[in-house]
Amino acid sequence: MSMIAAFYGGKSILITGATGFLGKVLIEKLCRTSPDLKVIYILVRPKAGHTLQQRVSQIINSKLFEKVREVCPNVHEKIRAISADLNQNDFAISKEDMQELLSCTNIIFHCAATVRFDDHLRHAVQLNVTATQQLLFMASQMPKLEAFIHISTAFSNCNLKHIDEVIYPCSVEPKKIIDSMEWWDDAIVDEIAPKLMGDWPNTYTYTKALGEMVVQQESGNLNIAIIRPSIVGATWQEPFPGWVDNLNGPNGMIVAAGRGFLRAIRASPLAVADLIPVDTVINLTLAVGWYTAVHRPKSTLIYHCTSGNLNPCNWGKMGCQVLSTFEKIPFEKAFRRPHADFTANTITVHYRNAVSHRAPAMIYDIYLWLTGRKPRMTKLMNRLLRTISMLEYFINRSWEWSTYNTEMLMSELSPEDQRIFNFDVRQLNWLEYIENYVLGVKKYLLKEDMAGIPEAKQHLRRLQNIYYLFNTVFFLIAWRLLIARSQIARNVWFFIVSFCYKFLSYFRASSTLKA
Numbered sequence: 001m002s003m004i005a006a007f008y009g010g011k012s013i014l015i016t017g018a019t020g021f022l023g024k025v026l027i028e029k030l031c032r033t034s035p036d037l038k039v040i041y042i043l044v045r046p047k048a049g050h051t052l053q054q055r056v057s058q059i060i061n062s063k064l065f066e067k068v069r070e071v072c073p074n075v076h077e078k079i080r081a082i083s084a085d086l087n088q089n090d091f092a093i094s095k096e097d098m099q100e101l102l103s104c105t106n107i108i109f110h111c112a113a114t115v116r117f118d119d120h121l122r123h124a125v126q127l128n129v130t131a132t133q134q135l136l137f138m139a140s141q142m143p144k145l146e147a148f149i150h151i152s153t154a155f156s157n158c159n160l161k162h163i164d165e166v167i168y169p170c171s172v173e174p175k176k177i178i179d180s181m182e183w184w185d186d187a188i189v190d191e192i193a194p195k196l197m198g199d200w201p202n203t204y205t206y207t208k209a210l211g212e213m214v215v216q217q218e219s220g221n222l223n224i225a226i227i228r229p230s231i232v233g234a235t236w237q238e239p240f241p242g243w244v245d246n247l248n249g250p251n252g253m254i255v256a257a258g259r260g261f262l263r264a265i266r267a268s269p270l271a272v273a274d275l276i277p278v279d280t281v282i283n284l285t286l287a288v289g290w291y292t293a294v295h296r297p298k299s300t301l302i303y304h305c306t307s308g309n310l311n312p313c314n315w316g317k318m319g320c321q322v323l324s325t326f327e328k329i330p331f332e333k334a335f336r337r338p339h340a341d342f343t344a345n346t347i348t349v350h351y352r353n354a355v356s357h358r359a360p361a362m363i364y365d366i367y368l369w370l371t372g373r374k375p376r377m378t379k380l381m382n383r384l385l386r387t388i389s390m391l392e393y394f395i396n397r398s399w400e401w402s403t404y405n406t407e408m409l410m411s412e413l414s415p416e417d418q419r420i421f422n423f424d425v426r427q428l429n430w431l432e433y434i435e436n437y438v439l440g441v442k443k444y445l446l447k448e449d450m451a452g453i454p455e456a457k458q459h460l461r462r463l464q465n466i467y468y469l470f471n472t473v474f475f476l477i478a479w480r481l482l483i484a485r486s487q488i489a490r491n492v493w494f495f496i497v498s499f500c501y502k503f504l505s506y507f508r509a510s511s512t513l514k515a
Ligand SMILES: CCCCCCCCCCCCCCCCCCCCCCCC(=O)SCCNC(=O)CCNC(=O)[C@H](O)C(C)(C)COP(=O)(O)OP(=O)(O)OC[C@H]1O[C@@H](n2cnc3c(N)ncnc32)[C@H](O)[C@@H]1OP(=O)(O)O
Pocket: 115, 116, 117, 118, 153, 154, 155, 230, 231, 232, 247, 248, 249, 250, 251, 252, 253, 254, 255, 256, 257, 265, 269, 316, 318, 319, 320, 322, 323, 340, 341, 342, 383, 386, 387, 390, 391, 394, 395
């Protein structure tokens, strides 16, 4: 019997960020492995015209929950959505709901965050710092609480090169920043943000670092642990390989490369691509929840959920595997045949952006305009280039994360738990994982049917022919213009033509002799 699965049986679990990428996989695994858990409270806000209940039903009825619906047919009853907005005071939770949460909750998994790199500092502080502080305050009033698990990011200290499983202080106290946000207007925040952030590359990583400090400072008597995943990718094994449902991180790049928009990206092929599958993160999270509640470590333990030091893979190897998977399983509606490479220096990057990204987009927009349609490719390309510029920081550097606590926890698990809650990334075969990842992007994110592959291949062959035709016409025009203007070009042209003529005459003469 799994000790971890048994531990969650009969428990009331509170999850924030349950509608997000990690949150969904967390609920899925919990319901599948501990169907006898009491209740999962999820803090959800109504969004995009969908009520709370519609949002929950959408999740439960999705492909991801297929197995759960078999193992736990009453999954609808297990999940209790509570209307909450983490940007509001007391999360705008009703008095009755608050009372129930305070009196019943046994475990908290705090996953909610803004993961946008370019969020306004005020908003990022509100969600990633102030909301964490408020949740800790709530937790301190929960008599039955056994563990509080905070999901941070391995990049919360990306200003360092070697990162241990400890909390590194930021220069300004988070409490001071929270207070200042009350009376600073947006203009002041904009002016002061770069100074506060120092060598953090964006508001996301900076506020996640502040969030960790808050956790440390407000931990009181709570049993707390922090998990720091690196770049979270599609599922590796569970509930099935390749599941992914958003465009964050590598996902958007895989889409852009597969559809032929992305031709070049500034990246160090030898830099470590510290990807970690989402199911690995969730297995570790559940194991940490159990360990923190049962073993009650004396201090707040931090767990790095990274792959780099145990099973490293670099961006070069990953990129090659992504591209070779497109050969077998191409995406539909490609703009160009997928082909991309990594560039290193700034001049090449500007050149490639102009020639390989902006120029084809402009040509296509002219074609759309001439055929009476609305040009859209330049806008899309600008958006892609902006996204790439935000990701570049993470694909041109390598970090070393120590994983003592994570390895210690692995050794504490029974063989059964090591199997059911596997977070040993050493067993991961990268080539197989990346292939499934690309396939998952096609099936679950782009919702493309596998039956469409022959048609997609046919489309790519057409694009290849258009490419050859375009290049030939372009070359001939350029050459004609050059000949008209340059004596050297004319001499070269004369030389080539006379050489071909002589070659043909020789060929004809020798075949006549043979005959
Ligand atoms: C040798 C051979 C080499 C071959 C090379 C082959 C290349 C093949 C690819 C290989 C993969 C390499 C990829 C490297 C990627 C590395 C990622 C590193 C990330 C480190 C993350 C740290 C981990 C974390 O802790 S946090 C989680 C990550 N968070 C994010 O990723 C958030 C990033 N996103 C943002 O900050 C914003 O969305 C932003 C700024 C990018 C865009 O903001 P904007 O306001 O412009 O747009 P949105 O309102 O968000 O969206 C508008 C629109 O665009 C769509 N969209 C959003 N993001 C993407 C995207 N990434 N790609 C494509 N499209 C995107 C979005 O859906 C909206 O569409 P609508 O139709 O308008 O709704």
